[in-house]
Amino acid sequence: MRGREPTRCAQPGGSPERASPAHAAAPQHGFGQLVRPADWRQLPAPVQARFERELAPGESAAFVGEVAETRMTAFGWLWAQLARLFGAPLPLKALSRAPAAVVVTQDAREPMQSWTRLYHEQGKRPQVICSTKRFAGPTGLEECVGAGIGMALAVSVEQRALVFRSTEYFWRCGRLRLRIPDWLTPGRIAVIHREERAGRFSFTLVVTHAWFGETIRQVAFFRDAC
Numbered sequence: 001m002r003g004r005e006p007t008r009c010a011q012p013g014g015s016p017e018r019a020s021p022a023h024a025a026a027p028q029h030g031f032g033q034l035v036r037p038a039d040w041r042q043l044p045a046p047v048q049a050r051f052e053r054e055l056a057p058g059e060s061a062a063f064v065g066e067v068a069e070t071r072m073t074a075f076g077w078l079w080a081q082l083a084r085l086f087g088a089p090l091p092l093k094a095l096s097r098a099p100a101a102v103v104v105t106q107d108a109r110e111p112m113q114s115w116t117r118l119y120h121e122q123g124k125r126p127q128v129i130c131s132t133k134r135f136a137g138p139t140g141l142e143e144c145v146g147a148g149i150g151m152a153l154a155v156s157v158e159q160r161a162l163v164f165r166s167t168e169y170f171w172r173c174g175r176l177r178l179r180i181p182d183w184l185t186p187g188r189i190a191v192i193h194r195e196e197r198a199g200r201f202s203f204t205l206v207v208t209h210a211w212f213g214e215t216i217r218q219v220a221f222f223r224d225a226c
Contacts, residue, residue, distance in 0.1 A: 001031075001053045001061055001104050001113065031162070034140050034155040042157050044195040050224070051162065055106035055113070063102040065200070065222035067119055070094045076207060076215030079186035087146030089129050090186065090207070091218050095121060100220050102203075111135065115143075139167055148172045149180075151189065161194040187215060199223055 031051040032040050040048065055061060070091050072080065080090040099120040104113055112134040120126040131145045137152045141164075144150035151166040166189040169180040187209035194202045200223050207216035 001051055001055055001106075030135070031141075031155060035157055039157040042160055043162060044160060046199075047162055047193065047195050047201070050201070055104070057106055057108040060103050060105040062104075062225040063222040064225045065100055065220060067091075067095045067098045067100050067218060067220045069096050070216075070218040072216045073212065073214075075209065075212045076186070079207075079215065083186065085147065086149040087130060088127065089131060089145040090216060091119070091205070092127055093121065095119060095218075098122070100222070101225075102222060107132075144172070158192075161192050163193070164191040165189070182210065187212075196221065 032048070053061060070093070072091065072094055076090075080088075080092050083090050084092075101118045103116045103118075105116070106113055112132050115131050115133060117129040118126045119129075129145075131143050134142050134144070136142050139152045139154045141153045141155060142150050143153055148171050149169065150172060151169045153164045154167050156163050156165070169182075169185045171178050171180055187207050190204075190206045190208070192202075192204040192206070194204070196202050200221050203220045203222065205216065205218040206214060208214050
């Protein structure tokens with residue numbers, strides 16, 4: 001899903017490799033520009049369409065479904081609670097079969113998207129996770145949560161799935177951007193977007209620590225709501 005610039009003509013990628021007919025109409029910035037064209041074409045058509053969809057300023061795309069399973073170790077649970085200090089971006093509980101929704105909104109002023117995730121536990125207030133994605137930084141994509149905390153994301157295509165992997169964490173205040181040492185982070189994060197059957201797709205979140213191994217794994221299934 002990428003932002004649309006109505007007053008500008010879309011341009012192909014800067015290098016000859018990216019200027020293939022399949023991407024000739026693509027804007028300079030977009031999820032498809034972060035991987036090789038040959039890899040992008042390996043993705044199922046619904047995944048390509050979902051992430052190539054142009055959102056006008058202020059427009060939203062919604063996805064509804066459920067969290068199928070959440071597993072976390074004691075270390076993962078502890079880090080999820082500590083992360084409340086900067087917006088609670090990690091699952092707080094080991095939910096299963098819980099209603100969930102994701103809303104992606106194109107910012108009306110800046111070239112970025114707001115991602116809002118809602119996880120509802122029956123009889124409780126839902127957990128709301130807010131973040132922004134921006135095509136910037138050393139990998140071409142950054143995701144930021146609260147208190148200026150963010151991570152650089154590397155995008156790849158693996159076994160016909162679109163994968164986002166954190167490469168570093170940082171703290172930003174104005175123009176100042178400082179890398180956070182790995183030992184002060186919950187570990188590396190991977191998010192796997194895979195097309196499933198019957199018009200559904202899955203989001204799998206995996207957090208892996210260098211010392212404690214896999215600490216959080218969450219699998220959720222969604223369908224396009226609009």
